[in-house]
Amino acid sequence: MKVWPLKFRDLVDGTIFADDAGGWFKSDRGFLDRYGKDQLAPDDLSFLQSNGHAYERVGDLSHTAFAWRWASRQAVASPLAYVILVPTLRCNLSCGYCQVSRAAETARGFDWSSETLKDVLRFLDRLETDQIKIEFQGGEPTLRLDLLEAVRDFCRKRFLRSEFVVCTNLQRLGAAEWSFLEAADTFTSTSVDGDASTHERQRTVSAALTDEFFGNLAMAAERLGPHRMSALPTIDPFSPPDFMSLCETYEQLGIASIYLRPVNHQGFARRRRMRSEEMLLWNRMHSDFIELLIRRNAETGHFLEEYYFTHALRRVLSAGLEHHVDIRNPNLFATDYVLVDFDGKLYPTDEARMLSRIGHVDLSVGHVATGIDGERRAAMNASSMNNFDPDCIHCPYQTFCGTDLIDDVSRYGRVDVPRHDTWFCQRHMALFDKVFELVYRDDVATRLSLARWAGVAEWPIGLARRHS
Ligand code: SF4
Numbered sequence: 001m002k003v004w005p006l007k008f009r010d011l012v013d014g015t016i017f018a019d020d021a022g023g024w025f026k027s028d029r030g031f032l033d034r035y036g037k038d039q040l041a042p043d044d045l046s047f048l049q050s051n052g053h054a055y056e057r058v059g060d061l062s063h064t065a066f067a068w069r070w071a072s073r074q075a076v077a078s079p080l081a082y083v084i085l086v087p088t089l090r091c092n093l094s095c096g097y098c099q100v101s102r103a104a105e106t107a108r109g110f111d112w113s114s115e116t117l118k119d120v121l122r123f124l125d126r127l128e129t130d131q132i133k134i135e136f137q138g139g140e141p142t143l144r145l146d147l148l149e150a151v152r153d154f155c156r157k158r159f160l161r162s163e164f165v166v167c168t169n170l171q172r173l174g175a176a177e178w179s180f181l182e183a184a185d186t187f188t189s190t191s192v193d194g195d196a197s198t199h200e201r202q203r204t205v206s207a208a209l210t211d212e213f214f215g216n217l218a219m220a221a222e223r224l225g226p227h228r229m230s231a232l233p234t235i236d237p238f239s240p241p242d243f244m245s246l247c248e249t250y251e252q253l254g255i256a257s258i259y260l261r262p263v264n265h266q267g268f269a270r271r272r273r274m275r276s277e278e279m280l281l282w283n284r285m286h287s288d289f290i291e292l293l294i295r296r297n298a299e300t301g302h303f304l305e306e307y308y309f310t311h312a313l314r315r316v317l318s319a320g321l322e323h324h325v326d327i328r329n330p331n332l333f334a335t336d337y338v339l340v341d342f343d344g345k346l347y348p349t350d351e352a353r354m355l356s357r358i359g360h361v362d363l364s365v366g367h368v369a370t371g372i373d374g375e376r377r378a379a380m381n382a383s384s385m386n387n388f389d390p391d392c393i394h395c396p397y398q399t400f401c402g403t404d405l406i407d408d409v410s411r412y413g414r415v416d417v418p419r420h421d422t423w424f425c426q427r428h429m430a431l432f433d434k435v436f437e438l439v440y441r442d443d444v445a446t447r448l449s450l451a452r453w454a455g456v457a458e459w460p461i462g463l464a465r466r467h468s
Helices: 029-036 042-050 061-072 114-125 141-158 175-181 196-204 207-224 243-252 267-273 276-300 307-317 350-357 374-381 405-412 423-439 444-454
Strands: 007-011 014-018 024-027 082-085 131-136 161-167 186-191 229-232 337-340
Touching: 007 423, 014 029, 024 029, 029 042, 082 114, 114 141, 131 141, 141 161, 141 175, 175 186, 175 207, 186 207, 196 207, 207 229, 243 276, 276 423, 276 444, 307 423, 307 444, 337 350, 350 405, 405 423, 423 444
Parallel strands: 082 131, 082 337, 131 161, 161 186, 186 229
Antiparallel strands: 007 014, 014 024
């Protein structure tokens, strides 16, 4: 019998083992010792075969099943069908951490020209897809409702199916803006950083603007409903909101999925804030928030989730969850989605656009008039997988994890920093440690939440296998 290579990591009460196809179990240092010395006992071999980590002959059922599972864990790029559009960089707010992705509301030269609009429509027209998702970002995109309408009208005629997301600060909405947002194919995404005081500190600054925002937010919940509206909080781990009131704010809006997003400092702000304790603080805060949700869910019977934790949990449990571009492998850029900036330049991600804007490094991958520059994209994508990373290949979480070279460039100026030293790795190592801590926890409240987050009626007791 041959055993597929196993990667391992010590947790608080045992050692987690995983193979390259996403199979996993928990054991102990005794098993690790036998495995390392090639002295596996018959019991060990029998367990490994029954759990899918071994085979007898190349091409037998166990071997083929492993190959299939491995292949189904790789993200396969689909045709370009998701386009993020930045019709204007101007914004009517001035949030502290958003300086590089905005311009003053009265500034000139930060909107698409009429020529850029034509180029955008031509670019969309040439896409080899009959389904499109358009995300309008900014700046504040509703400042150029005319451009949003032109794009939406065009897409509705050109594609069999089209869907639109407007990322708006919901700050100043008149009848025309509401009417645009209320269309059945249009979704609204906004930021709610917690209770009013946190939101005011981080975004609106004045009490009048805060009142205006929360008024519009309540109106959006009523007019659009939770199924066509999403919100997420941006969290500064040095100054987090009161998480209980954050939960209440979201619950009142009818939103059960809360995506805690770390504040994305850029330029000088990032260097000032890149203290090593930031990572520790973030991981501890995130873990505490998951525990808070577990307790709260059990007490209230109203289930809330942290979106990214749920996604990580589901990636551990199942293959094929590649829709979230922050965590997938390979993570090929400018392939199934791309961003068109206010000046027509194409970028692989929003962060790439910000890095280029502050003069850190030019990560543009073409222009909307001429299309994607295949050479620049290929150069980027040469490092967009974790399969051969010298640290990731030894990590039991490799199959569930991903890679983000733009984050690496942004923080370290290079893509070859030892993986364990990166923000991306330290965040995801802690995230998957938490997933496995909970998956093996013998506790009713935890299982209630896990079942709900995994999308099953009841958490299967025997799912998390152990071997000693
Ligand atoms: S980035 Fe870190 S957590 Fe993710 S697979 Fe690589 S070593 Fe593991």
